[in-house]
Amino acid sequence: MNRKYRKTVIAGNWKMNKTPSETKEFMTQLKAIMPKGRWCDVALCVPAVCIPAAVRAMRETRVGIGAENCNPNPSGAYTGEIATNMLTDAGCKYVIIGHSERRAMGETDADVNAKVLAALDAGLIPIMCCGESLEQRQNGVTAEWITMQIKLGLKDVPEDKIRKVIIAYEPIWAIGTGLTATPEQAEEVCEMIRSVVRKLYSSKNARAISILYGGSMNEKNAFELLAQPDIDGGLIGGASLVPEKFVKIIEAANQPTV
Numbered sequence: 001m002n003r004k005y006r007k008t009v010i011a012g013n014w015k016m017n018k019t020p021s022e023t024k025e026f027m028t029q030l031k032a033i034m035p036k037g038r039w040c041d042v043a044l045c046v047p048a049v050c051i052p053a054a055v056r057a058m059r060e061t062r063v064g065i066g067a068e069n070c071n072p073n074p075s076g077a078y079t080g081e082i083a084t085n086m087l088t089d090a091g092c093k094y095v096i097i098g099h100s101e102r103r104a105m106g107e108t109d110a111d112v113n114a115k116v117l118a119a120l121d122a123g124l125i126p127i128m129c130c131g132e133s134l135e136q137r138q139n140g141v142t143a144e145w146i147t148m149q150i151k152l153g154l155k156d157v158p159e160d161k162i163r164k165v166i167i168a169y170e171p172i173w174a175i176g177t178g179l180t181a182t183p184e185q186a187e188e189v190c191e192m193i194r195s196v197v198r199k200l201y202s203s204k205n206a207r208a209i210s211i212l213y214g215g216s217m218n219e220k221n222a223f224e225l226l227a228q229p230d231i232d233g234g235l236i237g238g239a240s241l242v243p244e245k246f247v248k249i250i251e252a253a254n255q256p257t258v
């Protein structure tokens, strides 16, 4: 983290977990134990049907609610899809884009890019995910792969909007597996991502953008991961489903930074 230059963001990704009633219950529990300090921005990205309950429960708090996907088209014949203006109207502030679980369902870098542009147009903060598979890491192509995902995902994002984008580095082999990247492995890639943004934009923009780590981040390993200079927060799956664990990760963001 480096709070001098950029925001620290702790974001939960609920994936396909919790009903609207369970959402209400979770938010009540979270509010009761939420740290008072303002060390970081906190986001919870929840299933679409849980958004209204989450927004209602967290209205007076500093927790921003987000969606887990969006459709880049403004409206029309896209059965089952949700447009960005529907998300903002429902009270969303964030949207996760290009999660590896969605890419595995067929989402391409061009889809990711269209969604990032649509989200920015709507005033949403896109949390754009990237990450390599175990095979890619073992074959030594992590840097090339991630560079390509970042370049394609950010295509046509204008200079004056790049700082609104949050990038999440999520090695596929670390998601939901309990296999966390070591702080050094995660830092190496997050630093590399920042250098790609530096080349595409400028050092000032690269310094200002928040880059998160995701993949089995939990209440035990968060402190060490967040201590890395280029890891500006976390995108948290499993541990964001339990209020006590999620709060411990928020508390880990309260440490001196470089």
Ligand code: PGA
Pocket: 013, 170, 174, 175, 176, 177, 178, 214, 215, 216, 217, 235, 236, 237, 238, 239
């Ligand atoms: P995990 O998921 O924390 O359960 O590994 C992270 C994610 O997929 O965003």
